[in-house]
Amino acid sequence: MSLKPTNILLRGMEKESSATIENYISEDGYKALEKALKEMKPEEIVAEVAKARIRGRGGAGFEAGRKWGFLPKGVDKPVYLACNADESEPGTFKDRHIMEHCPHRLLEGCLLACYAIGSKTGYIYVRGEFPGAQQSLWRAIDEAHEKGYMGEKILGTDFSCEIYVHTGAGAYVCGEETGMLSSIEGGRGHPRLKPPFPAVEGLFRCPTIVNNVETLSNVPFVIHEGADAFLALGTDDTPGPKLFCVSGHVEKPGCYEFEAGANLKELLEHCGGVWKGRKLKGIIPGGASAHILKPDEIDVSMDFGSMARAGSILGSAGMIVLDETTCIVELLRNALEFFAHESCGQCTPCREGTGWAKKIVTRIEAGEGTMEDIDKLWEVADNFEGMGGKTICALADAAAWPTKSYVEKFRDEFEEHVRLGRCPMKG
């Protein structure tokens, strides 16, 4: 599938006033909310979202409508919405664009979700390093209150709802949905054992729906234009529009909106190709935790299924372009420093293993490694990969995937470091 631009998620972004409620309303903003509150029952919203098959844009691709359907029926506890705006996967900056430039689309999505799941309270957990996004949301929340889209008896109906911004303190693991919930509650950002899943026991031990910013920002379109309009975009595997974050050694980095399933190779060309006329070494397609793709592997459609078949993940669609001068060993050392530092420390394999892997690759980079170290590095990563059995959350997998794939695909470069006793790229 070739590149098909869409103008849904970041619609109006080019305007100076894009973040204002006036601008949003001028672009049919809050019409979906009005329609939902006045014409639709909550179950109908859930059904429409389920029909649209919005796959979670936070990385795992789980269908939002199905998730909403997991809420237990007949529980007399409050239900919460928690919007994941932690966006800390390296190479990812799409949610930030939405929050800074189109905050009302996210708020409308949150309000629709709250109405659908029977919640009166939503939290948006915004990454600590995003003061701009926080300011933008706070302003937008004030505006929405003023215009009667938020607060008591919204638009004169019986639906009342508040959305709060909760600012994080800058931890990758707080983007893991249950780590985020622990953090909102005021605890350490420790992911929780599953089961129970958040839909059953989440925030303050109440049923909670967690969705990513981009996932929720798709909801107004689905309700306003209908699920069929959404299904007409993207691929059968991953319908709808999609934001792609392009960074690294590329001529025109940025956040681009296309239909889901955009061809990775064409996307690179659209962004002006590898910078400085250099050759491509590889692309990390789904944020730093994704398996690397070599130049002959990038003719692939960027949807969840195709990326999995290509041996990687769509993840957060944060694609990092690497030119021929990149040292893969250094790249891995950098990534493992990040993952080892961000491991929350609960699970033995992740706590001990990420640090161990980091030490091995640091030695290899410094020219002090052995050939056995290369196998050991892969095995250590293999021993901490495997959520469910080995760890509480997928952070360990996020560290294992780059480690294993870089070693598998660029083994010669690791060996070269051992043979020369130094980095071959740095002379």
Next chain:
Amino acid sequence: MPTLTIDGREITVDPGTTVIQAAEELGIYIPRYCWHPGLKIAGNCRICQVEVVNPKLKFPCTIACNLMCGDGMVIETDSDEAKKARADVMEFLLINHPLDCPICDQAGECTLQEFSYEYGHDKSRFTEEKVHKSKRVQFSDQVSFDGERCILCTRCVRFCRDVVGNEELCLVERGDHEEIAVANGGGLTNPYSMNVIDLCPVGALTSSDFRFKSRVWFLEETPSACTSCARNCAVDIGTRWDKVMRLKPRENEHVNKWWMCDEGRLNYHYVNAADRLGYAYVQQGGKLVRTSVDDAVAMAHELIGKLPAEKLYGLISARLTNEEIFLAKRYLDQVAGAAGVGFLPRIGEGDDFLISADRNPNARGAGLIGVSAAKGLAADIKAGKVKGLVIFGDSFDHDEELMGALADLDFLVVMDYRLSETAKQADVILPGVTFAEKEGSITNIDGWVSKLNPALPPPAEARRNLDLLAGLLGRAGQDVPDTAEGVFRLLAETVSAFTDISYGEIFAASRQVATDAVVKAD
């Protein structure tokens, strides 16, 4: 009721049972560090991985502590997959561990050592510099912490948070720099703090009281009960060189679950103290003179017999066992015909967890046997109503009123385990024993009957209290058994609250039994 298969054996369990529990029911032990039956599930150590047999699973292993038993589930705890998963976890646990077992107090009781031998790889592949963490941190006067030995199972944190209900311990830092610390620069001050030492599966939390005293494998452990309050927490008495080295809580589902308080745990030093009575004494010319125990018993009996019975009062300690109280009361009632018997009440501060405000361990038993709190004893002595006093197993050194009244007595007989200030005033002193040197039963505040077992022989010529009491009764021609079992039978025949309890129930299994009779006896 799901039925599942674990290692080829079928079991049907209650809904909500986890695989680790079901395996335990089958007698299959799945290793664990973070899981503990008394704590909330944390699932962080990952050592309890088992294989869920299902060809569709990419990663077939999962943790047994958080896996609910499902109907038709097939679990292998010792398949190649499960073995590898455990060995990998062991390797990770050991890479940054100092491996200083030769100087570690936990050696011998350390599950890291144990499981590493049983489930680990034979050699380490780790060649990097280990992470360095805090060492020798005093969390409190009693609890010291070694961050490098800690495997971050969070048992200690969860005990404080979920069992005691405070957040005195917490986690700081992240990744392989994560550590346990006292929260907000405070201390570990809760009255149950030392349970974290027992909970700690490694030697990261050690007791200042016990540290370096003895290698644990040299300790002899005797199941018994704490006698420092009316809860009667089940304990193991650890002894070596004829001394008590430590008390540790022993699991008992009715009385104390897995825990005990610090005060009770540390209240054993008096057993080893220098003021223990090893001999019998009589007062001669204002001095205490050593005599044989048999002579002392005879003299005590003679003294008591000389006094008109209506002038005699008997204090029977509610720290004594049911059997001792029973014999003491029988002697005072039937032989001496004492005008009154009672026990010295001891009230402190209690809480709603274990610590009972009643510091007499057997006040409930005493009450059931017919001994209640003594009232107005000092005044009665002052008024000349009481002229002779027999004290079985007690003292009141700090009670000025009673101590002041002693001079007005014609005689005082004391049976105790130490030479108290009270005993020093006595005409005859009979050398008895502490809880650590005797067998017998005590009845806790809720009616559960527990058993004490002798961990040590009586010092020097001291005798078991039951021997001394049977000796006194023997002087009057009453032939009573001198074994705890024999006396208990007699007690059960006489005191209705105990009739339904069989010796075997409390004594053989060392478990508590509450019969309706005991509970109803209120």
